[in-house]
Amino acid sequence: MKLAVPVAPLVIMGGREPQPLPMILSYEPNRDPYAVTLALSRDPSLAWLLGRELLRDGLTAEVGAGAVRVAPSADFLALGLSCPCCGQPVGLTFFRQPIAAFVELVFRLVPEGRESDRLDWSDLDEVLS
Structure with missing residues (x-):
């Protein structure tokens, strides 16, 4: 099962004027139940993997450190x-x-604390045998 929704945040990068950027926000609990993916619509190989808890917590408070930060306001999420590809800071406003x-x-779809129920441990069993 895959949950995917189109989003078009304003992107701010390298001091340029903000521009809308078509993206896809997706969740594949059988692949990685702990994370969501944010990818460019025109080039899905350019993507970020974000912890779902980080995104959830960022809806109500400023969270994150280093390369990923989330900050809410009444109507927007930064x-x-x-x-x-280049390591430059990118700002997205949703x-x-x-x-x-x-x-x-x-x-x-996957309640907190039930993520590991979605993981396939069969490969680990083969490695440990």
Whole structure:
């Protein structure tokens, strides 16, 4: 199962004027139940893997450190990242409500504390045998 929604945050990078950037926010609990992926619509190989708890907590308080930071406001959610191809800081500003709805659905699909139930441990069994 894969949950994916289109989003179009304003991107701020390298002192340029903010521009909308079509992206896909997705969650694949059978692949990685702990994280969501934020990828460019036109080039899904350019993507960030974000902890779902970080995104959830960032809806109500400023969180994160280093390369990933999340800060909320009444109507918006600011996400500060490092560009995976050049390392430059990237600022993304989302409307808060669609992200909040996505995060709520993610935690409904896999409740907190139940993530490990979704992991396939069969490869580990083979390695340890």
